[in-house]
Every structure is written in C-alpha cells, then in structure tokens.
Amino acid sequence: MDFLQILLELIFGYAALFVLTKLMGKTQITQITPFDFISALILGELVGNAMYDNDIKFSKVIFAVVVWGILIFSTEIITQKKKGLRKLLEGEPSIVIRKGRIDYNVLKEVHMDINQLQHLLRSKDVFSIRECEYAIIETDGSVSVLKKPNYQNVTIRDLNLPLSPVTLPVTLILDGIIEEDNLHMIQWDKKKLLDAIQQQGFKSEKDILYAEWKEGEPLLLQSY
Numbered sequence: 001m002d003f004l005q006i007l008l009e010l011i012f013g014y015a016a017l018f019v020l021t022k023l024m025g026k027t028q029i030t031q032i033t034p035f036d037f038i039s040a041l042i043l044g045e046l047v048g049n050a051m052y053d054n055d056i057k058f059s060k061v062i063f064a065v066v067v068w069g070i071l072i073f074s075t076e077i078i079t080q081k082k083k084g085l086r087k088l089l090e091g092e093p094s095i096v097i098r099k100g101r102i103d104y105n106v107l108k109e110v111h112m113d114i115n116q117l118q119h120l121l122r123s124k125d126v127f128s129i130r131e132c133e134y135a136i137i138e139t140d141g142s143v144s145v146l147k148k149p150n151y152q153n154v155t156i157r158d159l160n161l162p163l164s165p166v167t168l169p170v171t172l173i174l175d176g177i178i179e180e181d182n183l184h185m186i187q188w189d190k191k192k193l194l195d196a197i198q199q200q201g202f203k204s205e206k207d208i209l210y211a212e213w214k215e216g217e218p219l220l221l222q223s224y
Contacts, residue, residue: 009061016066043072095136102117102129124144131147170213171213172213173209175209178205200221
C-alpha cells in the first residue's frame with residue numbers, strides 16, 4: 001500500500017505541475033519573477049514532502065495543491081486584468097543607468113551593487129559603463145541595455161544596403177536520422193536530400209551528425 005500511495009502521489013503531482021505550467025503560460029519560465037520562483041518551490045515541496053510523510057493523507061495533498069494552484073492562477077489573472085495591481089504583484093522595471101550615469105538610489109532600491117551591475121552588463125556585451133546610455137533592470141532580474149550611438153552595432157539600414165529576405169534555417173538530419181516533418185516543410189523528399197548529401201561525398205544520412213537547410217545557401221553538413 002505504501003508503494004501504491006507513492007505511485008498515486010507521484011502521478012497526481014506530475015499532472016498538477018503539468019496543468020499549472022500550461023495555465024501559467026510560457027512567461028512562467030521565460031519571465032519568471034521572484035514570486036513565481038518561490039511559488040514553484042512551494043508547489044514542489046507540497047508534493048515532495050507528502051510522499052515521505054505517512055501522517056499526511058493523500059486527500060490533504062490534493063487539497064493543498066489545488067488551493068495553491070488556484071492562488072497562483074488567480075494572481076496571474078489579476079495581474080493581466082488589473083493594471084493598477086500589476087506593479088504591486090510583479091514589480092516594475094527600474095532604470096539603473098540614465099543618460100550614461102548610474103542612478104545610485106535606484107541601485108539601492110533593487111538591492112544591487114556595482115559588481116552585480118557590471119556582471120549583467122557584460123552578459124549584454126557591454127564591458128564598460130561608458131558604452132551604456134540606458135540600462136533597465138527588468139522584473140525578472142535581467143537587464144536591458146541601450147548603448148550610446150558611437151558604440152552601437154552598424155546595421156544594413158545605416159549603410160543603405162539592399163535588404164535580403166530573412167529565412168529560417170531548418171534541421172533536416174539530426175544524429176543520423178532524417179527529420180521527415182522538416183523535410184516536408186521545405187517541400188523536399190528523401191531522394192532529393194540523399195542526392196544533396198551524396199554530392200558532398202557522403203553515402204547516406206547515417207554518416208551525418210547534423211544537416212541544416214537555408215534558402216539560397218548550400219546544404220550544411222557535419223559528420224561524426
């Protein structure tokens with residue numbers, strides 16, 4: 001019975017985490033806030049502790065997870081519908097560098113020191129504060145940077161060059177296996193792919209670690 005109870009709790013915990021992740025949407029991962037992180041930890045603890053505590057009944061686990069899930073989901077709905085409460089529940093971005101100067105008061109408000117700020121700037125390829133015109137600390141703790149004009153990367157628009165259409169690279173072979181769906185997406189068949197492979201000196205897809213197609217360019221092949 002102990003093994004059966006653990007099995008049921010694992011299945012329920014897995015299903016609950018899966019459903020809540022879907023309900024929260026992709027921003028739950030890509031734009032996770034400190035509150036979201038703590039909420040996920042507590043949800044995991046509710047399920048994890050229940051598996052090893054014989055005094056906690058399965059019905060109580062279900063009740064706790066459901067209530068916690070409703071609270072998290074309600075918070076997300078409120079932040080979407082009520083703009084006034086969004087700042088309280090999720091916080092707001094903070095401009096920590098304004099017109100090339102560090103705002104020390106904002107730095108203290110976000111509980112960050114200069115070394116931490118430099119680390120975040122380096123992650124955006126900014127190795128000197130003199131290169132930065134604006135830096136914004138987002139609600140998830142990441143930084144968004146706007147460089148000064150003389151440090152910004154040159155674009156095609158700046159050079160007045162003709163624009164080329166943007167195409168998405170498509171993986172056709174991965175670990176020696178043909179990606180059939182991707183092959184159909186670019187309107188190729190297996191014969192056409194094998195012909196392209198053999199033209200570059202390979203016998204079959206089994207010899208290919210990675211193959212990438214991009215419109216207007218030769219097929220990229222990498223062997224083992």
